Amino acid sequence: MFKGITRTIWFVSLVSLFTDMASEMLYPVMPVYLKTIGYSVLIIGLLEGFAEAVAGLGKSYFGRLSDASGKRLPFVQLGYLFSAISKPMLAISTQLWWIFLARFADRAGKGLRTAPRDAMLNAEATVDNKATVFGFHRSMDTLGAVLGPLLTLIFLYYYPGKYHSLFLLAAVPGLVAVLFTLLLKEKKTVAEKKAIPFHQTFSYWKHSPIAYRKLISGLLLFALFNSSDVFLLLKMKEAGLSDAALIAVYIFYNLVYALFAFPIGKLADKTGIQKVFLGGLFFFAITYTGFAFADNTTLFLLLFTCYGIYAAATESVAKAWISSLVPSTENASAIGLFTGLQSVATLLASSLAGFLWFRFNASVVFFAAALAAIVVLLWLRQQTNNHK
Template identity: 55%
Template structure:
């Protein structure tokens, strides 16, 4: 596997340890915030604003990375911010401070995403992009298996010690900072000589100058994102079906394990038979899962659906970025991916609000079936309107 270069391994390990830190806190974040006086509404506002800042900053810093021709400074700063934000939440409990710390964490993700994915693309060839992005996604998602497992183990022995968990989460975050110092890159030429300062929304200008294939692909992906709400709704569905808290968390860990184990092999397969084929197969699995969620069943039924859901995620998340990097110019990779992921973050936030409204007014059955129908329409659109990104499809 000579295509897995030193840089790819480093980026993947950095993502692994960072995700361990983040996913350790994911199950306890709402509980901790409520324990220090935050209402559910305030928590929702906090998360919404933080995610919006992260989403918009992905496009801005992606554009800035392309304009300067640098990747590693953005990667180091992004992972560094996310690492130091974890213990900050445990130091003080003032709402303004918590908002600042949480925003710093999400801003770190926004700073690093475009540059990191562009560096991954630079390390790959057209024939290996699927497996490179798949390998990185596999390592990243393994953190979502290890993190919650460590959290469950820690809380079993030290119940209620939430603040200690935020301090402990700094350890893998610190390791990510140290590993990022070993990253090297061949500094590319800036896209423009003496280019003007990058405006915050300048990345949106890329939409006008981007290839037609990019606009068609991203348009379809964003429509899909508008119906692809938070995984919280899937967990809520199985919780309402009568599964215990431990069973619900166990299924969530099982989903991430399938995701992590399948992402790399599916990336290899995508390089062999075509990125588009694997991506569309993944979306069809999504349709099956959401249609299946509208049917009441046993824990085995829901575990089977989450197995398919893990395969869907493995077949789409890394593959979509590989596809985008294949149909755009190398000098615009960070901008192209940053623009997509930025708009995707905003659409994800809107999707959760919309799904919650439909669920409240019309019930879970309507919410899940409507999502499945829209996703199927997107599959048909991508199949007909968006060309395959490579010749081996």
């Protein structure tokens, strides 16, 4: 079952599991906590926008820097350390500048580690099992997103409102993740051995293969309409679900995602990465079309099952697809550029979704995203057929 999953892949995946557990312990309660200490929705939105911008820029820049230096491990270790430190920082002060600093540390850590970590995973994969490797890692990572909120629900049931204690508790899995990074070993890679100025963060685009540019052009077009999952949660809230029900459905979605990512990765390696990815976009279209009409818990659970399958068939599969189009020495640059631009596109998508929801209604938001998924599906399918 775990054929091809090396020691390094296991350790990287365990690091991600414990880090995501720490992060997801706080994700469902952060907006509530910030409101209780007096911050407005506007400030919360600016905080999250700032955090995502930091992560997006970091993914692109440090991906280039990792390739140029020929190093992966220092970026991975430092990135996970930053994220681990950020959790207990939230328990120290409620000053806005300190909260911003804590969020900066968390997102800067993600920006530091993401592309080098994915390049490290790719180095452990073969041509025949790239999607399997990325899928296994995503399954383990997303399992943390199941366990984290569950721990939070249990903790707040017994200790309601004890957010500072929760922040300290979240530091424990974060620290475990950092300890696992010490067990990782670096593989030697060919390096450019040149400095990468920050203004060249997105310069890889000019030197990248044409097939890579065509692929991420389609992926970024889709990302411009794929807004934050917050809008799915808002739709359920609008339909009358309680806060506890929202968190339960969110946990259910992550469980589906975690269960399907690994087997779908194996399926992609056997039947074709492109086919599985396009199938994932089809499931996205079903999900978002359904959300335009959904109004009860049963239907929401069915739709989140489809959404979990979509996520499993696209997120890790996209990285496997990208890594197959570029030389191994450019892997961190290629994945970093894509994930960095994807973060920017998601910010724009969420702003657009908010405007459409306010100006029209929720259905327009979901129909627009579903239509974008179908357009990109057809476009990528045509591009794939043209290269056969």
